[in-house]
Amino acid sequence: MTSTASGIPGIGPGRRSRGRRDHGHHHRPGLRAGRAVLAVLTALTLITLTACSTGPEEPSATKTAEHFGYLVNAPLETANAASNLGVSTNAQLLSGRLYPAVFVSGPAGQMIPNTDLVQTQVLPGANRQVIYTLTEQARYSDGTPITCTDFLLHYKAGVMEDLFGSHLPLTHQIERMDCLPGDKRFTVVFEEGEGGRWRHLFGPGTVLPSHVIARQVGLSEEELVTALQNEDYATLQEFAPIWRDGFSLREFNPELQVSSGPFIIDGVGEHGEVSLVRNENYFGDQANLRRLVMWPRGTDAAELADEGTLRVADVPDATPEWVNRDDPMNPYEIESGVGDLTDFLLLGDAGVFSYPGARQAFAACVDQQAVAAASSRVSGVEVPAVGVHSVTHDDPVRYQLADITDPHLAVDLERARALAGTTVRIGYVGPNERKAAMVEAIRASCEPAGITVVDASTEGDALGDLTRVTVGQWGQQQVQQGPLDAVLMAVDPMAEADTASARATTVEELRATETELWERVPSIPLAAQPRTFVIDREVGNVVVYTGLAGIGWNMDRWQVSSEDNGAARDPEATE
Structure with a gap:
């Protein structure tokens, strides 16, 4: 690509390029323990980089600092x-x-x-x-x-x-x-x-x-x-x-x-x-x-x-x-705002969520407004609740989908009670205070329906940890038992939608896509992702x-x- 002042062609005058200023598939054992070590850094000028994480460490020619x-x-x-x-x-x-x-x-x-x-x-x-x-x-x-x-x-x-x-x-x-x-x-x-x-x-x-x-x-x-x-x-x-x-x-x-x-x-x-x-x-x-x-x-x-x-x-x-x-x-200067991505719950398709009715019932007890409030409180960035799967949360076309999506922002305990007596295990890459608060909000809104929501982030954190149906070499199906029923993660809806209507070049196609996604419920949109950047x-x-x-x-x-x-x-x- 041809370079411009901002490094990429096509950035219009409405986007500011920062100029220089004169002033200043598996659960992985030991993963979380390793992450905890990251919080304890010593003598950064002595940290060296290695060409391989195993075997004797060979310091590079220059120091990390x-x-x-x-x-x-x-x-x-x-x-x-x-x-x-x-x-x-x-x-x-x-x-x-x-x-x-x-x-x-x-x-x-x-x-x-x-x-x-x-x-x-x-x-x-x-x-x-x-x-x-x-x-x-x-x-x-x-x-x-x-x-x-x-x-x-x-x-x-x-x-x-x-x-x-x-x-x-x-x-x-x-x-x-x-x-x-x-x-x-x-x-x-x-x-x-x-x-x-x-x-x-x-x-x-x-x-x-x-x-x-x-x-x-x-x-x-x-x-x-x-x-x-x-x-x-x-x-x-x-x-x-x-x-x-x-x-x-x-x-x-x-x-x-x-x-x-x-x-x-x-x-x-x-x-x-x-x-x-x-x-x-x-x-x-x-x-x-x-x-x-x-x-x-x-x-x-x-x-x-x-x-x-x-x-x-x-x-x-x-x-x-x-x-x-x-x-x-x-x-430094700090820039905060509502990000482009949407925080979703991606659901497994086996175990507690083996049929669409179960996924619909769980979605009915999820209070997106409460989840967004929890995310906003911890991050310090006010983010909106989101009910749309098929487009980004700030796409103007979402208003033409509102009659399909908005009803799913409300808690429907009567519908949710179809899943009463079950436990839903939610994982995410942690430790993460904001996501822990979001899961707690889901737990609180689902509890009156008799659904137990568990923060299982210490047991699993990735899509490969979901309980789901897998297909083998000869097309045979089997259930992969994982520690999770759902994963909380940020998603770009434009790259995620995998429905028959994902072409979605017209509002009618988008409406059909959104309707189908809320019937099948492979995932549940929750809230926009908050972002904060600190820049020298x-x-x-x-x-x-x-x-x-x-x-x-x-x-x-x-x-x-x-x-x-x-x-x-x-x-x-x-x-």
């Missing part, structure tokens, strides 16, 4: 944003700039074509067809060309979700994908009436390097394409777990971590911090920053700020204690964005005034 620090409000668990774990932990915050999307979702909601990577052409007809032509220069950081095989892997991993442990709902709308091994051109053909949201296909962090996974299991590109096209379980049984788990940051495998984006992972530190360096082989504009360090939620932000390394932060509280707004030398005034080109990729959606365009392009602020210097 000498780099540009970016703190995210999520754990950093995997670089695979298409896996159940990646979706549940919002891995797009990291991997959006490692594996860029075909269309970049901009801060004003626009879908910006990533022409550095691919050109697209839509053909008319009952079955929507999209032709993708990858640029000849598009390659991974190891020099391997990006080909249609990588996109075929995305598609097949999505439709073979039980084998791969994936969550890519829009892939279920694809009828077929025409791809020859090594080709730079391929065609996606959608089912009749589907594909209206095709721009959200191949989203941030979800098109992974197929060649490095194939190398691990000894498959050629031709063999991999054949296995994917034929959905050959026998051949893919060894391949799929590497796709699912191989991009883990806790068991960092540098052989898999090649990049198609402006940054590449250099190493993972002992506190879960991820060091990114400029990808010198990137086929687009080179990143302005040579290096930055992403810190996971649970990191002591005050310690980073005291060291002068914290430049951008996505935080859970609108009034972080470590920012002194009354200090004229305070280098000396950092330029930071454009606030609250979608899946977060404020780092254009972090390759961020700039700092220091000549070393990202070093820590000198605590002795005056501003």
